[in-house]
Amino acid sequence: MYSKKRIVLKVGSSVLTDSGSIAKERMLNLVSLIVKLRDKYEVILVTSAAVSAGYTALKLDKKEHIGKKVLAAVGQPILMSAYKRKFDIYNLDISQILLTEDDFDSRKRTEIFRQIINTSLEEGILPIVNENDISSTPDQLFGDNDQLAARVAHHIKSDLLVILSDVDGYYDSNPNENHDAKIRKIVNNITEEELQAVHSPNDEFASGGIVTKLIAADYLMSKGRQMFLCSGFDLTAAYEYLMNNNHTKGTLFKPKDK
Template sequence: MKRIVIKVGSSVLTNTNSMAKERMLNLVSLIAKARKKYEVILVTSGAVSAGYTAVQLNKSIPTSKKVLASLGQPILMSSYKKLFDIFDVTISQILLTEEDFDSRVHTQIVQDIIDRTLKNDILPIVNENDISTTPDQLFGDNDQLSAHVAYHTNSDMLVILSDIDGYFDSNPKNNPKAKIRKIVSEITEEELNQKHTPNNQFATGGIVTKLKAAKYMMDHNKEMFLCNGYDVSSAKEFLIEGTQNKGTLFTTKKSRQEVLS
């Protein structure tokens, strides 16, 4: 059975002052279906934005952001548990930092925990531990975290569910004729050095962090699929039905069929 990492962004999980319950239910339903075909690891953002639904602190103040994360972690996990209980899926929470991948010993511990979790039919839900850590201990965005989790757990593919339909040939905000690049096999330095442009106040990246994650995956001969998390139909078609109508597949393999088989 192939192993995949699904990463979901803050904007998918929350509205301004509330959890996005319908979108979360659609995500959970997708994962429940995907688990029949794959071993699934979920990397989730959303702790800070979930905390903001309870108390509106100023996120730009570092300590306030940590407080929001501490508020939001139980809100986020409680929301996940209620929804995964509908599908009889047991979940666990794993909080990581960049330091967990800095040494062979730490990395092996992470690998063993996730392997054991999956062997016991438990869905591991991974998030970055940004509460009691310093900035240099953090990836800073969960796109990078999810790519490292995918590589170090020997996953076959990373799927990023975001607030965009895929990677366009130009900025769709400025060019209404912009088209999705369905398959990308090379990412240039110019693309990686674009300005970070998150669409949501609680997002920490934008397209650049996703391109960096894709580059990391391709450099390690693995694939990444980027698609919309507001409507998970593209992810469902790709993962469950083996077809690609939307979304962008980042791959070094010669054919899409080779990836989907």
């Protein structure tokens, strides 16, 4: 159906912000990667960091429900302006799409955002998706963008979800506690025990941790789709895998071949 394979890139708050401000160099590296990937793929970006971007301008408690909404309201234009300045270097236009869990529960609403993404891609525009923290109620939110990215990847028939994270893969044990921990390069099955483990985000503005990534991977594998988890700080592994089909680092979650 598509002339190019379609991929979704998801980038987290810990990658996009540093010491209370937008990590400009890391964002530029991400933008440069996306520009290169667009020669080979249709690319959709799912981004976090609206709340943490808001905190750069306004020191509110993000744990308070209304505080988080205000931070998101302040931070969303800051985040998108930062992206726009970087993509303008490459003369690449962007679109902003804000979604909640409800958008995936209604066939009509799902079809609307699917058409917006498809048309943006057809017109050479990069769709940038984020969760709509501002106008939604708590029960309308995913709570972390790993789940949002997985749903987007499935509903727009993406060939692959790539999560650019503060970890460089899924290890066989906790690398912070075990120096001999090794990356599991390919995972075909995730146990219930792994899915029920304690969430442990490494950044105060991150809403997930490795478990939310496992839940996203499990969802996609159940739909016959794949997910690649790798570092967002050093994009070499992502570039090598996506552009050269060279699996150097990172973890590929893929369903078992039938």
